[in-house]
Amino acid sequence: MGMTGFYSNFSNFMMGISLMFFVFMSIRLFPYRKIDNMMRILFWSIILIVLQGMKDILLLFPGVGTNAVISRCIMIVDGLFIPMMGLFLFEAVAPGWVTFRRLFMFMLPVVSVTAAYVVYPSIQILYIYLFYVIIFGLFIIIAVFAGTSSVESRFKSFVFRNLSRQSLWVRKAASVLLLILFLWSILIFFGRKYIDAVYFVSSMLAWTYIYSLLYKNILSKDKSEQESAGCETVLKRPFAGIIETDRLFLNPGLTLKEAATYLGTNRTYLSSYINNELHTTFNDYLNSLRVKEACRIMDSDPYCSLGEIAELSGFNSLSTFNRAFAKFMGGGNAIPIS
Secondary structure (H helix, E strand, O other): OHHHHHHHHHHHHHHHHHHHHHHHHHHHHHHHHOHHHHHHHHHHHHHHHHHHHHHHHHHOOOOOOHHHHHHHHHHHHHOOHHHHHHHHHHHOOOOOOOOOOHHHHHHHHHHHHHHHHHHHOOOHHHHHHHHHHHHHHHHHHHHHHHHHHHOOOOOHHHHOOOOOOOOOOOOOOOHHHHHHHHHHHHHHHOHHHHHHHHHHHHHHHHHHHHHHHHHHHHHHHHHHHOOOOOOHHHHHHOHHHHHHOOOHOOOOOOOHHHHHHHHHHHHHHHHHHHHHHHOOOOOHHHHHHHHHHHHHHHHHHHOOOOOHHHHHHOOOOOHHHHHHHHHHHHOOOOOOOO
């Protein structure tokens, strides 16, 4: 067996190890997927990597890898990774940033170009695909560094609508993902087996590092809150302060159960706490914070449309925003939002 055979076998071995690694990581992240949108996006991103690994193994079987149409069709799995990572990083920088509309906008170009390559497999379309993925990946990295910077800029305001926060760990994660994008680009262009092996090993090391960043900055804090769970947790750290400080209300799909999990208590006690201590309902309290946020956005960006304001402040529709705004700004039994 020559060096070519050795590289091929070693690459296939690392492919299997990598698949098991990401399956294990998806299991580890499964309990945390309900914390917020960022962790939910990350969980499904890891699932996507698992599908990529399964796709690579599937291509080794006779009749699959040699079938040009099948191999091009399942190539779409690779293309979705970059926009998923962009959504994860943007949500980490600005909680509540990801919406269904932005998800669609992120995915559509990659899916469209990949579909075009499946139908018309020309080298020109492949180069367009690679060029777009690389440029889009670089845009994501630049946006993340701008969003986490303490320096205000037009670019930062345009991308994140003043919702960004300084997070050093997000910068570190983005830098590592940039390295993976670089290795993936080399792999696509040159397609050598030893590059495959380097890519698989580097991916596992990179995601081990990213997981350590997550554990230190996000998961360990959530775990410590859960360890001190119960009635005392919410009483010692008032729910109102946590939900506003951590900006959980920007998640339009936030449920009572998810909030209770985040706080390390149960939803029955949490509901009772909101009703008795805040004298309101869970949904009304969230909407009052969203209206307050909407007012802040209106003051900071007077040219922002009502639809954008509703979306950026955590409302799932313009009609819901209109009703809440009328309720909390028009008197009645509304909760004060000042």
